[in-house]
Amino acid sequence: MASKTPVGFIGLGNMGNPMAKNLVKHGYPVIVYDVFPEACKEFQDLGAQVTESPADVAERADRIITMLPSSPHAKEVYTGRNGILKKVKKGSLLIDSSTIDPAVSKELAKAAENTGAVFMDAPVSGGVGAARAGNLTFMVGGVEQEFNAAKELLTCMGSNVVYCGEVGTGQAAKICNNMLLAISMIGTAEAMNLGIRLGLDPKLLAKILNMSSGRCWSSDTYNPVPGVMEGVPSANNYQGGFGTTLMAKDLGLAQISATNTKTPVPLGSQAHQIYRMMCAKGYAMKDFSAVFQFLREEESL
Amino acid sequence: MASKTPVGFIGLGNMGNPMAKNLVKHGYPVIVYDVFPEACKEFQDLGAQVTESPADVAERADRIITMLPSSPHAKEVYTGRNGILKKVKKGSLLIDSSTIDPAVSKELAKAAENTGAVFMDAPVSGGVGAARAGNLTFMVGGVEQEFNAAKELLTCMGSNVVYCGEVGTGQAAKICNNMLLAISMIGTAEAMNLGIRLGLDPKLLAKILNMSSGRCWSSDTYNPVPGVMEGVPSANNYQGGFGTTLMAKDLGLAQISATNTKTPVPLGSQAHQIYRMMCAKGYAMKDFSAVFQFLREEESL
Amino acid sequence: MASKTPVGFIGLGNMGNPMAKNLVKHGYPVIVYDVFPEACKEFQDLGAQVTESPADVAERADRIITMLPSSPHAKEVYTGRNGILKKVKKGSLLIDSSTIDPAVSKELAKAAENTGAVFMDAPVSGGVGAARAGNLTFMVGGVEQEFNAAKELLTCMGSNVVYCGEVGTGQAAKICNNMLLAISMIGTAEAMNLGIRLGLDPKLLAKILNMSSGRCWSSDTYNPVPGVMEGVPSANNYQGGFGTTLMAKDLGLAQISATNTKTPVPLGSQAHQIYRMMCAKGYAMKDFSAVFQFLREEESL
Amino acid sequence: MASKTPVGFIGLGNMGNPMAKNLVKHGYPVIVYDVFPEACKEFQDLGAQVTESPADVAERADRIITMLPSSPHAKEVYTGRNGILKKVKKGSLLIDSSTIDPAVSKELAKAAENTGAVFMDAPVSGGVGAARAGNLTFMVGGVEQEFNAAKELLTCMGSNVVYCGEVGTGQAAKICNNMLLAISMIGTAEAMNLGIRLGLDPKLLAKILNMSSGRCWSSDTYNPVPGVMEGVPSANNYQGGFGTTLMAKDLGLAQISATNTKTPVPLGSQAHQIYRMMCAKGYAMKDFSAVFQFLREEESL
Structure with missing residues (x-):
């Protein structure tokens, strides 16, 4: 357990909060960011590192999960001025669990690819109750070779992780x-x-x-x-x-x-x-x- | 078996034909009518009585099943010039398996009641295959006390006979x-x-x-x-x-x-x-x- | 003026009331019926004859206008137990200004024809204001030879009377x-x-x-x-x-x-x-x- | 006439072609670009300058009209690698007559503003015939003070130029x-x-x-x-x-x-x-x- 490398988590709302907690429960060191600083407090108490921006998260973790309310938020978090892609490390695995336009998922995947990172879309079904209980369903789109790496993290939060095909097919x-x-x-x-x-x-x-x-x-x-x-x-x-x-x-x-x-x-x-x-x-x-x-x-x- | 009283059957189309045959198979003497005389021939060979009009059927059978293509046909067969209600016997049981407007079913039930007969709507689901195999589903509307009498006949043609409530609820x-x-x-x-x-x-x-x-x-x-x-x-x-x-x-x-x-x-x-x-x-x-x-x-x- | 023969009017609601009054204004002796007796009172004061049923109207007038709220009302007024057709005189002109199903208009026309009367549908557009002002639009369906006879009456109530074709086309x-x-x-x-x-x-x-x-x-x-x-x-x-x-x-x-x-x-x-x-x-x-x-x-x- | 400053025109398709020709007819020196070089040929013969990219047009003209098939094309022409905004001069007037998402018009206006240029949306109604005859209708959105400058050009191509409000309202x-x-x-x-x-x-x-x-x-x-x-x-x-x-x-x-x-x-x-x-x-x-x-x-x- 001690050897687990840190996982970034961006977006600690109704859904993101219990999801990130399940990562903590499974022993992952978690590095968090939310646009509302108060959303991070609870995680500080749980021993998580709190950062100032998505870019900061990307600097400290090479696996990042995002859970955001809409396409424009996702664009901002990934490609904005202090976005993930500004400081992402080569080979990083970026998993977006937001429900957004699949065309935007594809755009973000392309932008990630340009920086040498891998982007997967993994929206959930199941609601807040399932997020708490850790039995969400994840529908995952992206490069098939990376699916197992993603699954390792997603099974901490969900009971059902389905590979759907290329990027965007999860959405x-x-x-x-x-x-x-x-x-x-x-x-x-x-x-x-x-x-x-x-x-x-x-x-x-x-x-x-x-x-x-x-x-x-x-x-x-x-x-x-x-x-x-x-x-x-x-x-x-x-x-x-x-x-x-x-x-x-x-x-x-x-x-x-x-x-x-x-x-x-x-x-x-x-x-x-x-x-x-x-x-x-x-x-x-x-x-x-x-x-x-x-x-x-x-x-x- | 010999003691079974005859059952009238009006409307020997794609659905009515196999339904009526299943009544014959179950040993009911069948009295048939169809607007196309050739549709009756086959039943003559099976020993059924062929009649000239719905009214004729009503004269000879006090249980009648109808299977017709639409509301106007049903109105004609029941309340037309040579319709069932012209010669129906008191206490007769009239079961309409056509799929028609429930408001028309209610009208026909009222008209039947005026002659002392009982009308039930009993449309089917299941198609021609199920009609042949005798495993249609019947959804039955009408006076609850008569449901068992109807069910006796309908189970010869279907595997599932559901009581739905007052007249029209089958439809x-x-x-x-x-x-x-x-x-x-x-x-x-x-x-x-x-x-x-x-x-x-x-x-x-x-x-x-x-x-x-x-x-x-x-x-x-x-x-x-x-x-x-x-x-x-x-x-x-x-x-x-x-x-x-x-x-x-x-x-x-x-x-x-x-x-x-x-x-x-x-x-x-x-x-x-x-x-x-x-x-x-x-x-x-x-x-x-x-x-x-x-x-x-x-x-x- | 004195020589004008009486006109029947059945249905004295929001629309029928001002329409019938315009007939009175144009010097027609009017014979009225409404299912609510109080609706007739006003017309009694205007010198109109009040009757007990649509059949009574048909007995006393050979031109009748009806203005009713729906298809079932129209059926009842024409073909009901005390309906117009029970006592209509041969050659009578029956004009229905109700807005109803054109298929019902056709049924009523056929029933009228069987008694030797002529039925036309003549629904209006224009609302209560236009009814009062006498400038409704009438859309008239029925035998073309009778259109002029209908128009004579309708122009008392409307400024625009359009012949649309066979029965039902007004509707x-x-x-x-x-x-x-x-x-x-x-x-x-x-x-x-x-x-x-x-x-x-x-x-x-x-x-x-x-x-x-x-x-x-x-x-x-x-x-x-x-x-x-x-x-x-x-x-x-x-x-x-x-x-x-x-x-x-x-x-x-x-x-x-x-x-x-x-x-x-x-x-x-x-x-x-x-x-x-x-x-x-x-x-x-x-x-x-x-x-x-x-x-x-x-x-x- | 000789004193007229050049006008850029990008997008010489079914609509853009006759529109640009009407500018030529009105004596404007025209600087053109189209993604299909052959679309420019005809204009070369008419004395227009043909360029290699939208950025080139922006370098040579401070009034530019664009007529493009869809939102992505408009984004590319304005903000792409060789887009107008790469070389646009301060104070330039950019008029987009494409029919696109008004949200994209607003984005482009903002991007233009950042470079010191003014962007207006001016989609047309009227089709190819009206484009040829020069009697299109233009619906114009953008800063009101610039409307007259835009109108000067648009009246060469249309008979009706309507100011609709802020950027995006033309769309x-x-x-x-x-x-x-x-x-x-x-x-x-x-x-x-x-x-x-x-x-x-x-x-x-x-x-x-x-x-x-x-x-x-x-x-x-x-x-x-x-x-x-x-x-x-x-x-x-x-x-x-x-x-x-x-x-x-x-x-x-x-x-x-x-x-x-x-x-x-x-x-x-x-x-x-x-x-x-x-x-x-x-x-x-x-x-x-x-x-x-x-x-x-x-x-x-």
């Missing part, structure tokens, strides 16, 4: 999954709502769908109708879970990727608009299954 | 399932297509979706991308399966039900339009999973 | 116009909203659209953005004008007609869903241009 | 107009198609729409139904006009702007998808009004 896999998830969630909400209006009992309808060809994760594992399942956000006034703004963000990435590759995604694009309208109408902080509530008549009417 | 269950099916099929096609364009291997992407929250029947059992699964229409140039026109028809029923109940179904409605466009562009006779092909760039371009 | 013209209207209104709201977010002044943007290919009635005559025009509902908190529920109803008719004729209407169908969602979210009684407000971020967020 | 105005145009064109195609299916004569329906609230540029000036108007692409098998791929491109820009500003554009987004599907189904090179044809049943069916 692609996540974006495609979440687009299909949004579509089937809205579809489930519409089908349940219509069935109820037509006189069906919601539990019975869910049971019928789940043994038929309408079955999907949103109907059998995360049903959006209050009263149908326990332990899901719909049983708790749509609190917790995966927020509507986050879903809207991921659908925006899917939209941009589809536009760039000229791929028709008629339902994915409509799903994006529905989550946008929900954000505009007060559902921003609710779980994305609240689309069931959004589509129902308001009680006051 | 409602089927319509809701198929609307969700269409939405998740199109969503799967979009997600697979986008992923492929972004550099993912289709089999790998399907595997990732199927272990994640994007999982649905269309991704794990009936994947629309050629080469991902065997034994599905996408492996056979989208032949066989569930035709695009039939899906467009069911989505039309969902649309009408949603309009009548003022239920917003933004994706269901868009799915309907996509299957309409496919019908207009030469996909009418292909399996509904051909939406994957419809959304791809044509090779000749 | 068709109205439905098509209102579908396009809804689409361009939502489109205008989206374009104005996007432009404002991108830094454009709303008045300037409206001016640019109106001199370019984006120009439409919704942008140049009824702009949905507060502050751009005066004298329109957007200048008055979206009060008055054409209510969102009425637009949703007309789009529902367009949807049913499109489904029945298997016509793809992807944007018309989406417009329908958007007005449905607006009804569910508290916009039911606002003018349909309030879609601009619906699509904006709520101020409280 | 915004164009994008918003074209999004609304696409929506109303598809809406017109749907309404006309539905009306025809319901029995209306297309010319009559167009007339009714044009005197009613459905009126729009697509219905009254550029009707998509063959036989309704003369001199429009629908009268000529959808040849000429504004190509479907170009519309799809502009809708992609609208989509990206809407995603970036979190603006819901449900119909704009659906319009984008429809033009994408048309590109995939063989309509790429047809005028965008061919959506009428795309939505109709194929004749061979």
